[in-house]
Amino acid sequence: MLATEELSVTYGNILALGGVSLRIEEREIVSVIGPNGAGKSSLLNAIAGVVPVASGSIEFEGQTIAGTAPEELVRLGISLVPEGRHIFGGLTVAENIRIGAVARRDRNAIDGDVERVLAMFPVLRERLRQPAGKLSGGEQQMLAIGRALLARPRLLLIDEPSLGLAPLVVSEVYRAIADLRAEGVTILIVEQSATRALEAADRTYVLASGSIVMAGDAAELRAEEGFEDAYFGYKARDP
Amino acid sequence: MTFVLQNIVDAISLGALYALTALGIGLIFGIMRLINFAHGELIMLGAYALFFTFGMHEAIMGLVAMALVIVAAIVMERVAFRPLRRANPATLLIASFALAYFLQHLVLLIFGARPKSVTFLYELSEYFVVEGLRIPKLQVVTIAITIVLLVGLVVFFRRSSIGTQMRAAAEDFGMARLVGVRANSVIAIAFLLSGVLAGIISLLYVVQTGTLTPRMGVSLVLVAFVATVIGGMGSLVGAAVGGLVVGVLTVALQAVLTVELRPYRDAFVFAVLIGFLLVRPQGLLRGRSARERI
């Protein structure tokens, strides 16, 4: 469904991503793990059109998409839930959810999708009229995912969904991710905390210093020599 | 008592004019983080359109002026600001400065530097006399139009889809694009709205003063900057409130200051601005992300 070929991203003279090639098949959950500064966010941002691609290519369903504006990528079926959630704090929860459907043409189906998001995250239902800025971190993460779902993405990119959240909330978020897979959404998750991301994903890439150093499923990776070393001393611990 | 009431009416109508100008500037600032110096030149263009069409039916004069200002606002965005959207804020700001100069001197080239005068909607310069209070019809109209526009804008931003998109974009432009808000449309509509506001100010201003010069927009825009800061940069309601406050402040200073100090009135207004920046940088109404760029 998605394939990157030798994808590089630079900020000024700094190389953030140096030639990453990865593939994601339809209905797969793929995670990318790696230490802070490995280039994980740059990878997602490049796919979502937020940062320009320095070299290499990105193909989505056979179509080259590098250089396409983010608002057009949403229309092609790619949605990003960025690190830090970025909900619109001054808009109400309901407005935040509905704005996710901006790119859609099938106006009639939107109400149903809002219902599905609320069924998935019942806490949001009680807060529909409140400004989203008042939500807790976990609720904001759910809102951000719900908002992205309103675009009916075929590929959902999620950046650090567990960052700064309590363990129970993280579990809830990952339960929602598992539900989405059941609905046929293809998902690419980026995480610093490895255990969750390994468990949730069909396949995992390990990214370090802007390059893929390992790939495989959870069991394979765990068995692999030097898996922990790829983290430069970072132990794969869950909070 | 009459003196006080008279001043209150003056203050509110002046404040309304400032509020409309500040709104036009605040709209663009909210979405692009651009302080558009050339907003004053939109107002000036509208006034000269009235001068150019003078003699035609007044409805046509008004429509032509409005249309010209709106088109100029949209063209401005398309030609000058869109290519610079990713440039640093200083470049964007200087570009708006350059654009303002270009338009001023273009008009100067065509119409000359000497002030022109136009009579437009002369009936509005008559007075209502209520209990010894002389209220110019224009002031009533100005206040009424401002209220209608404010209510209209609030409804637009709260109820319409594009309005919600604009609020989202003003808050977090990058994220708004990620959910599918089209940057070009949102910005173009912001400029269109700022054009509508500028056009209306052109009309009101010409009715009030009757004289035009190529630089007539400058002082209005400077006052509007003060208003947006006082109200809270990035907040639309703040811009409107700020405009009102500056209007009231100006009239109050005029009434309170001694004859010797009166010429320094604007210096006091700007001193209040500095005070706000230091003591309450977020403005009367908390403006969002005023610190993000520049």
Next chain:
Amino acid sequence: MVGRVEKTARLIWPVLSLALVLVVLAALLSLGPMPLQRTATEAFIRLIVVIGLYIFIGNSGILSFGHVSFMAIGAYGSALLTIPPNMKKIVLDLPPFLTALQLPTIPAALIAGTLSTVFAFVIGVPLMRLSGISAAMGTFASLAIVYVVISNWKEVTGGASALIGLPVYTDIWVALIYALLALGLAYAYQESRYGRRLRASRENEVAALATGINVRRERLIAFVFSAFIVGFGGVLHAHFIGVLSSSSFYLDVTFITLAMLVIGGMNSLAGAVTGTIVVSVLGELLRLIEAGFDIGTLHLAAPRGLREVGLSFLMLMILLFRPQGLTSGREIAWPLAPKAG
């Protein structure tokens, strides 16, 4: 030994090359007719102001709309100290000792420059607490206040009427010498630890604070120092024109000097110089076109006002095509042997 010489050369080349360009330009232009010389003198004065702007804006990354107020204070300060007493008695209403005071030009210039500096310090202490757009707004407000005061303070500035009787001593060479001084000082500041610290805060304010840089203090130093240079620009301007009016210290100069800096590239001294030269040359060319020329008995002249229209149009074009400025914020590098690393 050779390494040392080359190292020094590498260090001073960015400023030396600019100085050489200025000297050559001045030498060539001084051979030209008087109007051209005057244009050149004006451009050198502008350059001093732009260099002053660069010291603050370029190194701190904060826009200032207020620097022209320092120019005004320098100009009026020097005027009050140099206009002959009998003239002051007629047009102004000063305290007796100020009326009687008449200083030689250089001490007057130094005092006037100091006055700008002190003023910058007084407003800088509160304003440098601000960042970004708030700081820009605050500096603009201070410009507006100074402008309103100068336009109305009849006793001291002559108010709305122009102040006359200033000794005229700024010619192309005087302007050049001060421009070279400003250039040298700006470069010395830029390469000093103060300049380096401030530029670190420009790139990343949070990181700079974290490494113990007192950003507010560094900004204040640059602000005050730049005010001295800009104040001197005002002094030279005053003694170039010989007549002062408040309107020449407001938005027009603010715009043109900022535009020069941004067009050249606001992050380098080379940008300040390039922008000033390019905008001045374009302005002069347009002035010539506006003045018209003769073909036989036919006199062709462009309509008045074309110069400003053309200039602002060209500036807009440069900004559109080179948003980072003509130099992209780079200095002129030592031309011999590529730098290692």
